Amino acid sequence: MQARACLFDPSDARVLRTDLRVPPGQPFSRIRLGTDAQRMLCLPNAGGNSVVSELLSIELLNTFLQARLLCTEMELEYFPLGSKITDYSVTLDGRTFGVSVTRAMKFKGRFTPSDAEELLEKKLFGVVQSSKHVLKRYRWDKQILHVFAEHEYIYDELVRAYDKLPSELRANTLVLVTVCNASTPFIFYDHLADLPRVVAAATAKVATVAASSRRDMVASRCAPVASFAAAPMPTCAVVS
Numbered sequence: 001m002q003a004r005a006c007l008f009d010p011s012d013a014r015v016l017r018t019d020l021r022v023p024p025g026q027p028f029s030r031i032r033l034g035t036d037a038q039r040m041l042c043l044p045n046a047g048g049n050s051v052v053s054e055l056l057s058i059e060l061l062n063t064f065l066q067a068r069l070l071c072t073e074m075e076l077e078y079f080p081l082g083s084k085i086t087d088y089s090v091t092l093d094g095r096t097f098g099v100s101v102t103r104a105m106k107f108k109g110r111f112t113p114s115d116a117e118e119l120l121e122k123k124l125f126g127v128v129q130s131s132k133h134v135l136k137r138y139r140w141d142k143q144i145l146h147v148f149a150e151h152e153y154i155y156d157e158l159v160r161a162y163d164k165l166p167s168e169l170r171a172n173t174l175v176l177v178t179v180c181n182a183s184t185p186f187i188f189y190d191h192l193a194d195l196p197r198v199v200a201a202a203t204a205k206v207a208t209v210a211a212s213s214r215r216d217m218v219a220s221r222c223a224p225v226a227s228f229a230a231a232p233m234p235t236c237a238v239v240s
Contacts, residue, residue, distance in 0.1 A: 003065060006174045007097060007142065013170040015162050015177060017155055018060065020148075022183040028052060028193040029201075034062055036069035038202045045073045046085065050101060052186050052193045054087055057101045057146045060178060067092040076138050083133035084126040089140055098134070098143040100127050104158060104177075105150040105188045116154070116161035123147075124169045131171075147177045148187050155179050 006012045022031075033041065037055045045051070054073075061067040067090040078085060086098040102123050104111060127143045134140070149155050155177050162175060186193035 001064075003174065003176065004092075007065075007092065007144070008095070010142065011172055013172050013174065015159055015175045018064065018176065018178045019181075020056070020060070020178050020184060021181045024183050026183055028186040028195075029197050031056075033198075033202065034059060036062055039069060040072055040088065041199060041202045043072050043074065045087075049190045050103065051195060052190050053103055053148050053188075054101045056148070056187060057099060058088065058090070061090060061099065061144075061146075065092060067097070070096060071138060077135045078130065078133045079135060080133070084129035086127065086130040086134070086143065089138065096138075096140040098127070098131065098140040099146055100130070100143060101146045101148075103148045103150070103188055104154045111151070111154045111157060113157055113161060116157040117164065119147075120145075120158065120161050120165060120175070121169060124165065124171070124173060124175075127173050128169065128171050142172045142174070145173050145175045147175065149177050149179045150188050152179055 002014075002016055006014055006016065033055060037059045040058055041051075041055055045054070058067075058069055070089045070091045072088050073085065076085065076089060086100045089096055089098050091097075100123060102119065104116070104119055106112075106115060123145055127145055131140070131143055147158065149158065158175075158177055162170070180187055
């Protein structure tokens, strides 16, 4: 797979595309989140309105790269304080990668070439800076900039903008663009995702798993192991 090849080549930087297709009318609350996305959902983050895109980012990386969540946004540490930060880190085949998530969209009007240039320049600068300032014990081999594109044409704008970027901004970052279909407005507007219901369901599952783990520990006199049964996303299709 091209994404794996890029990630394991320390000097390779490129743009790759995946497609996310959700059936018409499918609400976000009906998407079954797996272990890592549920963990991310139940832990605090640095704020902002991009919760859904970050959850689906780790879900997609689980699905087509078999990457596993290592540290969430607030678990990563940097020096000096106030440095640019990344959204989470993953482990893949024993190596660590940072992941920064963003959305390419336009609330009113058309997403323009200048919009694409501004977005990539800002986000890739943040990627370079966070890689420079993350503490050594959290350090990753390279980063993924995961971009959710609201429309098909936005991918083309991003590719054209990327080709104009200086090499110091591209660095060795993999820019992964996920093109979304029309049934995914909740990715771009968190208020459409019914997050309170999703959080409540995830919290209930955490409590259930914790209680089950305690019972198992007592029964077997072994150390407690708390884990979720990995849940795929059967209501979505990912095309790489």
